[in-house]
Amino acid sequence: MKELFSLFLTFAKIGGFTFGGGYAMLPIMQRELVEKNEWVSNDELLNYYAVGQCTPGIIAVNTATFVGYKRKGVLGSIFSTAGIVTPSVIIIMLIATFLKNFASYPVVQSAFAGIRIAVCATILVSIVNLWKKAIKCWIDILFCAGAFILSAFTPISPLWIVLIAGTCGVFCHLKKEVE
Amino acid sequence: MEAWVLFIEFFKIGLFAVGGGLATLPFLNQLVEKYPWYTASDLANVIAVSESTPGPLGVNMATYTGFTGLGIPGGVIATTGIVLPSLIIILIIARILDQFNKNPYVKAAFVGLRASVVGLIAAAVLGIVQISLFHTGQTEILNMFNWKAIVVFLFLTIFRFRFEKVHPIVFIAIGAGLGIVLGGF
Incomplete structure (x- = not known):
């Protein structure tokens, strides 16, 4: 205990x-x-x-x-x-x-308009860092671009994109991992 | 009833968000369209607050969005939902740790997953970019850009790349300061 x-x-x-x-x-x-x-x-x-x-x-x-x-x-x-x-x-x-x-105060609203822009910038930097870590070859670029396009321009749930990416990952990378 | 839906949605996020806190973002973004719990601009606040407070980013984001949707019970339910899949999966894996770790199928799947998650996060952030840097409802192309906001965004991005070690809280405070001084965007 x-x-x-x-x-x-x-x-x-x-x-x-x-x-x-x-x-x-x-x-x-x-x-x-x-x-x-x-x-x-x-x-x-x-x-x-x-x-x-x-x-x-x-x-x-x-x-x-x-x-x-x-x-x-x-x-x-x-x-x-x-x-x-x-x-x-x-x-x-x-x-x-x-x-x-405090959300209805104009000062707070102005502050949050600024914070939203800061958030855009921090996430952009996070995405660049994730890219450097995760993208190693042209197949990875295809995975990344495919996920982006499916997620941004179709109503397909991220859940399915994750499942598809995992399955395709096995097909594309298994040979390398076995060696 | 709504509490149950909230639990299931966050359970799904816990089950499918792979690769750390920001990986929950695409899923949270999808909930904006499906339920009236919070809006796209709430989501930007969620990220700002979650990065400025201690604790795992994913947990902070779940608590905040759950709370915004359904109050205190919502915060607790969303957090329980997002944590439970981890707990169950790890308890299963803990017994077969080495086999799992070295399994080539698992490794190959995760190479593909990690690459696609970068694209998913980028797509999820488009909504926040849209409300922060663009005017909606404009017909003329030049009027669509919120120039003041875009200049501040470029400044903050360069600043962020230049001083990556600076804590996000400082950076978000600068954003808030600029917002107040410039009287919103």
């Missing part, structure tokens, strides 16, 4: 103090999980991250589930996941309530 509680608290700390999730969380996870609590080894943690990238869902949540399961089974995984999610839920709801009450 004590360890379940400490799993929850440790992951709440990780969720409550790191911005950005995913890779931004790796250093603090190494400190909290590997060095301080010695729940997993560094290699195990990196392995979890690798699998977290190759499975659907949020990488930080996937990692929390792995560590919790390794320590205390199914119950441990539930406590860890609840821990990493709880700070977000509370903080976001407070901010959302606050914004809702």
Whole structure:
């Protein structure tokens, strides 16, 4: 019981103090999980991250589930996941309530018009970075362009595009992966 | 009833959004068209707030959109929905970790997935670009461009590429500041 509680608290700390999730969380996870609590080894943690990238869902949540399961089974995984999610839920709801009450003020509306433009710019930069990581050959460009066109100009759900891309990926890349 | 629909929609996102927080964006964008929970301009605020607060981006985005749609229960339901598939999948995989990790089929599928997700995110952002940088309902081509906004966008983009290490929160604050000083767009 004590360890379940400490799993929850440790992951709440990780969720409550790191911005950005995913890779931004790796250093603090190494400190909290590997060095301080010695729940997993560094290699195990990196392995979890690798699998977290190759499975659907949020990488930080996937990692929390792995560590919790390794320590205390199914119950441990539930406590860890609840821990990493709880700070977000509370903080976001407070901010959302606050914004809702002030949304009608002209100053706030002007600020958000500016913020929207900043968001366009940050996402453009994120897309460029993702491109550099994910696009390695001309087939990748076809996948990317195909997904873009299907998603932007047809009503096909992203869900189907993801399924199609995964299936086509097996056909196009399997030979390379087997070698 | 609506709570159940919300749960199912976010469960689907958790199941199919591969490759980190922004990968949820194409799905959230699709919900704008399907349900009256939030609008395309809410979605831009969701991204801004999610990037400026601690916690995993995907969780923040689920909580915010769920809350905007159905209040506090909505936030909790959406978050539970997006997290649950991960929990189930990882519990299954944890037993066969090594086989899964090295399976060539899995690896090949994910090479294709990661490439297509870049295109999906780019398509999802078009809606936000449209409301931020263009005037809607204009017939003459020159009037369609919101020139003031486009100049600010170019400035912010160059700034962002130049100082990539700067925290997004600083960057979003600059956007807010410019918005207030210039009196909206």
